[in-house]
Amino acid sequence: MAIRRGRGVAAINYPTGMNLGGDPTQALVHSTPTGNFMVTLSSVDLGQGMKQIMAQICAETIGVPTDRVVVDTADTDTGPHCMGTFASRGTHRAGNAVIQAAREARQVMLEVAAEELEVNASDLETDGQGNILVKGAPQKSISIFDVALSAHFKRGRSISGRGMFLIPRSYPEKETGAMKPSTCYAHACTVAEVEVDDETGEVTVLTVKNVFEIGRALNPKMVEQQLVGGSWMGISHALYETTEPYYPNRDHGGTDFNQYLMPGPGDLAETEIIVLERPSADGPYGAKGPGEMCANPQIPAVANAVFDAVGVRIDTLPITPERVLRALKAQAAN
């Protein structure tokens, strides 16, 4: 009887969004009279930071500081249509819709500025600080504040735009069954090191080293936050969490936090996160959807590490002490 060490590796290919009856998200953008911009969405910020990301995307597209943008989300009675926040689709689908809406709003903004400055709209650019300048003659400029006032009170224009991003439904080809159920693949690889006590069946994850390829990290600190939390959750899925420990028998499921196990702050594995940025062609400013992927590769990596440590393949999650001991017993009997 001994504590045995093992190391496992796993790599994954992760899709953004899914093939429903078409996968749409729409967005509206409009300016207030003082030149702030409002993004209206139905998509939901669950804490992953969607509001921040949509504000950044809108600000970048219109050419204003991020704090000039307000994002209103999550009311499906009043907001533009969104399929929802799932399948890691939020940043990708809503982000593309926001870019489209913001571009249209920017165009109106430049047209109004052009009338005020008596130049051609195509000769104008933004400085990212809230001003519109004539290209090559920056002394000729107008603030976005004044442009918005003019649009609202003088010229009767709405500085606004509509964004509609749709991935059409994909049907399988009759001959081959081939289809395109999702878009924009992210990737990840994890190496996990574990200790398995072959007397008690307990598995301890010592280290997880994760590499994530996520397109462009639109907000690097928030990406890191997602990945660190997700890596923890992956270990939790691998070793602890289940609502149905004896599935398909539904008895003995945890009903509350006393019984639904998760690793606490004392059970953390040493965690390393490396982010690779390969901007995606169809993503908003190159982003992909790393959301759920962050908790995926740890699971097979831990299962492989357990195999490496004690030579048993556990193919039912979570990898509980009971399952490890039963597998070791079966192995000894053979």
Next chain:
Amino acid sequence: MAKIPVQFTLNGSEKAEFIDSGTTLLQALRDKIGDTSPKGGCHQGTCGACSVIIDGELRLSCLTLAETCNGATITTTSGLAEGGVLHPLQRAFLDTFATQCGFCTPGMIMAAKALLDHTPNPSRDEVVEALSGNICRCTGYEPIIQAVLTAARANSQNAA
């Protein structure tokens, strides 16, 4: 049923309420007084989201009867900022990105405050121990541990 009067100090101001016997402090704070910073995650003492400080000690407000708090001094997360300036713990939680959905955050901050009030320069193990009654679904805990250590460092620099 006869109502029971309770009176206590919440974040420096006097509160007086008539409550039904058996009302938890969590219910009294959230539903009667309107301080929604303590969260109800489990209502049975297993998640820590409802943590508050009563007379200097960390308590679970879901397991504390409001009627036992007569004359007590209670601190919640909503009482930490002073004049719009965030408490060092709140600042550190922001700076280390230690909050995602935020549901666990007020409880975490209370548990951390109770620790730092008694142990201004805790070791990592002491921080882990102090947070071990609080569940977080989002962060993987490491950023929260870092936030508490960061706040402790900021405090000791200010004191020096």
